Amino acid sequence: xxxxxxxxSSGLTIPWLRRCSSLRVKCSTSQxxxxxxxxxxxxxxxxxxxxxxxxxxxxxxxxxxxxKLKPLPYPFNALEPHMSKETVEYxxxxxxxxxxxxxxxxxxGTEFAEMELENMVLTSxxxxxxxxxxxxxxxxWNHDFFWETMKPGGGGxxxxxxxxxxxxxxxSLDELAKEIQNAALTQFGSGWVWLAYKAHRLGVGNDIxxxxxxxxxxxxxxxxxxxxxxxxxxxxxxxxxxVWEHAYYMDYENRRGDYVSxxxxxxxxxxxxxxxxxxxxxxxxxxxxxxxxxxxxxxxKEATLxxxxxxxxxxxxxxxxxxx
Amino acid sequence: MVLQLVMAPNWxxxxxxxxxxxxxxxxxxxxxSNRFNFSxxxxxRAYRVTAYYSLTTPPYxxxxxxxxxxxxxxxIHWGKHHNEHVERLNKHLKTSAFYGHTLExxxxxxxxxxxxxxxxxxxxxxWSHDFFWESMQPNGGSMPKGGVLDQIEKDFGTxxxxxxxxxxxxxxxxxxxxxxxxxxKNERKLAVAPTQNAISPxxxxxxxxxxxxMWEHAYYLDYKDDxxxxxxxFLDHLVSWHSVMVRxxxxxxxxxxxxxxxxxx
Numbered sequence: 001x002x003x004x005x006x007x008x009s010s011g012l013t014i015p016w017l018r019r020c021s022s023l024r025v026k027c028s029t030s031q032x033x034x035x036x037x038x039x040x041x042x043x044x045x046x047x048x049x050x051x052x053x054x055x056x057x058x059x060x061x062x063x064x065x066x067x068k069l070k071p072l073p074y075p076f077n078a079l080e081p082h083m084s085k086e087t088v089e090y091x092x093x094x095x096x097x098x099x100x101x102x103x104x105x106x107x108x109g110t111e112f113a114e115m116e117l118e119n120m121v122l123t124s125x126x127x128x129x130x131x132x133x134x135x136x137x138x139x140x141w142n143h144d145f146f147w148e149t150m151k152p153g154g155g156g157x158x159x160x161x162x163x164x165x166x167x168x169x170x171x172s173l174d175e176l177a178k179e180i181q182n183a184a185l186t187q188f189g190s191g192w193v194w195l196a197y198k199a200h201r202l203g204v205g206n207d208i209x210x211x212x213x214x215x216x217x218x219x220x221x222x223x224x225x226x227x228x229x230x231x232x233x234x235x236x237x238x239x240x241x242x243v244w245e246h247a248y249y250m251d252y253e254n255r256r257g258d259y260v261s262x263x264x265x266x267x268x269x270x271x272x273x274x275x276x277x278x279x280x281x282x283x284x285x286x287x288x289x290x291x292x293x294x295x296x297x298x299x300x301k302e303a304t305l306x307x308x309x310x311x312x313x314x315x316x317x318x319x320x321x322x323x324x
Numbered sequence: 325m326v327l328q329l330v331m332a333p334n335w336x337x338x339x340x341x342x343x344x345x346x347x348x349x350x351x352x353x354x355x356x357s358n359r360f361n362f363s364x365x366x367x368x369r370a371y372r373v374t375a376y377y378s379l380t381t382p383p384y385x386x387x388x389x390x391x392x393x394x395x396x397x398x399x400i401h402w403g404k405h406h407n408e409h410v411e412r413l414n415k416h417l418k419t420s421a422f423y424g425h426t427l428e429x430x431x432x433x434x435x436x437x438x439x440x441x442x443x444x445x446x447x448x449x450x451w452s453h454d455f456f457w458e459s460m461q462p463n464g465g466s467m468p469k470g471g472v473l474d475q476i477e478k479d480f481g482t483x484x485x486x487x488x489x490x491x492x493x494x495x496x497x498x499x500x501x502x503x504x505x506x507x508x509k510n511e512r513k514l515a516v517a518p519t520q521n522a523i524s525p526x527x528x529x530x531x532x533x534x535x536x537x538m539w540e541h542a543y544y545l546d547y548k549d550d551x552x553x554x555x556x557x558f559l560d561h562l563v564s565w566h567s568v569m570v571r572x573x574x575x576x577x578x579x580x581x582x583x584x585x586x587x588x589x
Contacts, residue, residue, distance in 0.1 A: 094549045135498055188445050189500040189521045190540070226499040245500075245540035246549065254404040254541065 066113040069100045070144050078152035082266045087250050095246055096143040103136035117141050118231065125232045135227040142192060142229050146240045151269035158270040162277050169219045176221070177264050180241070183223040184260045190244040191225045193260070196235035197277060199284035217284065236280030239273050376414040377427070377450060379407050382457035389462055392557040397545045405541055406453040413446040427451045428526055435527040448522040452502060455524075455535045461564035468565040472572055475581065479514040486516070487559050490536075493518040494555045497538050503555075505534040505568075507575050512582070531575045533568055 072092055077085040107113050112120055112133070121141050124134035157173060158166060170176040176195070183193045198220045219238070222230050230237050241263055248259035382402060387395035417423045420443055422430050431451055434444035467473065467483060480486035486505075494503040497518045506525040508515050514533065517525065525532045536558055543554040575581075 090548055098549075246544060249541060249544045253400050254408070 063113065064108060065104050066107060067100055067104055067117065067140065069097050070147075072147050074152050079150060079267060082251075082262045083150075083248075084251050087247070090250075091242075091247060092143075092147070096140070099136045099139040099143070103133055103140055106133040106136065117144075121229065121231055125228075138227040138229055141231075142227065142240060142242070145229075145237065146192075146242050148272055149239045149241075149269060150263075150267045151272070154269045155264070155266045156270060158274065160274055161281070162270065162274045165219050165277070177261065179221045180264065181257055181260050183221050184241065184243050184256055187223045187225070187243055189225060191223055192229065193241045193243055194222045194224065194230050194235075194237050195239045195273070196220055196222050196230045196237045197280040197284070198235050199280070199288070217281070236276070236284065238276045238280065239268065374423075376417060377410055379410045380454050380457075382460075384460075384462050389460060389562060392546075392561045393460075394546050397542070400545070401537075401541060402453075402457065406450070409446045409449040409453065413443065413450055416443045416446060422447075427454075431524065431526045432529075435523075445522050448524055448527075451526070452522060452524050452535055453537070455532060456537050458567050459534050459536070459564055460558070460562045461566065463561075464564045465559060465561040466565075468568060470569075472565060472569050475514060475572065489516045490559060491552065491555045494536060494538055495551055500539040503536045503538055504532050507531040507533055507572070507579060509579050512579055531571070531578065533571050533575070534563060 069092075072088070076088045076092075079088060107120075112123070115123065117137060117140060120137045121134070124131040124137055126134070157163070163173075166173060166176050170179060180193055180195070187193065196219070197217070199217050220235070222233075222235065224230065229240075241260060243256060243260070248256065252259040252262075379402075382398070386398045386402070389398060422434060422443055425433065427447060427450060430443065430447040434441040434447055436444070468476065473483065476483055476486050480489060490503060490505065493516050497503065497520070499520065501518055501520045502522075502524060503516065503518045504525050505514060505516055507513070508530050518538070519525075524535065536555065538551070543551065547554045
């Protein structure tokens with residue numbers, strides 16, 4: 001057994017190689033040429049043999065923080081005077097961070113640590129029987145979404161496809177604002193109010209569309225309790241308003257209606273909402289195509305199965321040859 | 325209680341609602357009693373007295389709970405949240421079949437075994453908040469005495485144990501809720517339980533003894549998100565053992581608690 005070699009010229013140590021291999025990608029061409037020219041073991045300097053590390057045996061250290069607290073897209077005081085610096089600071093630093101830490105503590109080392117956040121929310125919801133870390137995963141996702149929905153100097157009017165859909169499904173922006181206000185004021189306790197793109201055919205009791213139309217792909221206003229989000233109903237959320245009391249209590253005390261109307265007038269970023277809508281429509285149409293394709297494939301499979309094929313041809317009486 | 329004079333609506337089967345009708349049914353009510361003389365705006369029409377709930381005042385000044393619960397918190401919590409629940413409840417009661425129920429009856433009936441009716445949230449909130457203000461007193465906290473302490477020690481081991489259990493239950497609530505010390509009727513012992521939103525031990529038939537509001541509006545202005553400080557201050561400085569004693573005395577009329585554990589000298 002030849003001892004490990006070292007390319008003396010380049011100083012590279014490749015402990016598991018008996019000699020420099022021309023196939024090693026890590027060596028540059030000049031190094032390989034050098035090694036090829038000095039291929040005998042005599043010129044190589046033997047090094048103490050090192051135990052090869054078997055990559056299968058040792059697991060890498062589990063990451064203590066699979067999820068990191070996403071920084072805000074603006075400074076804490078950027079949303080003044082509509083949302084005070086104190087509120088933003090406490091909300092992000094204590095509540096949002098608290099959820100991130102709790103989530104990390106629970107999923108560290110489990111198979112969920114590898115998952116994407118959205119996937120984790122859906123998996124942990126478990127169709128109504130949530131796993132213990134659902135609330136943390138969902139709140140992390142919801143809060144990320146919430147901070148991005150706002151921007152300093154927000155408000156104004158939506159444009160483009162979003163404007164068209166709002167007018168088609170709600171009548172006008174004012175009607176939409178009224179729906180959102182109503183949802184916020186009737187959400188008893190804590191929760192979230194959402195505008196979502198509903199592409200799916202299943203109706204869920206919570207969606208409120210004052211102009212139901214035959215088209216499935218429409219905007220709906222949804223309110224959810226505590227930590228739930230419309231992801232679990234297969235909707236595509238477009239905007240989120242946090243109506244937990246910690247989000248507005250220091251600025252508006254109990255006046256949730258005022259908070260929501262200021263949010264819609266002065267804080268919301270319609271650009272982000274439009275972008276999300278386009279994304280949602282694209283994903284929804286792609287998904288529809290895939291579903292159609294799958295349906296067709298299933299139908300074809302069924303059709304082929306139904307065709308009966310005889311293993312042997314049917315026995316027929318032999319025809320007599322006509323004698324002419 | 326707020327007494328109101330209204331025109332008798334037709335659905336109650338008595339009185340006349342329309343302005344045009346001249347038929348008056350006076351058999352159901354004798355309006356000419358000496359005690360109850362009131363001037364009728366529209367003479368000749370039948371009237372019915374209705375009563376709705378009103379906002380009860382806490383048994384102390386609004387700033388009496390300082391520094392553990394600031395005046396601003398009490399003003400907003402009582403004057404705006406509690407008041408809003410009372411007004412919404414009254415609005416429901418104008419057209420509800422539960423008009424005339426006492427609050428406790430209404431809470432139990434509208435809970436409907438888990439599928440609450442629309443009046444549940446408001447009626448339960450009104451009852452719970454009344455209970456909450458009475459569960460506190462200025463210079464409260466410290467240790468209970470006598471039979472109450474004996475009962476707590478009998479059911480929790482030590483008083484510190486009870487405080488720990490209460491705090492743990494309070495901090496375990498996700499979202500809005502309440503934490504209760506209540507008397508279990510069937511097992512005849514005290515227990516601690518957290519509940520969500522506006523639920524109270526009334527709905528499962530037990531007798532509440534202490535109620536602590538763990539909704540964020542109860543502590544956010546004073547403690548921000550430091551809930552353990554809020555609960556500890558409540559137990560150490562605010563809880564009214566006097567009202568606990570009164571409630572236990574009343575509960576003993578419904579539950580036989582037997583003799584408390586008296587240590588032998």
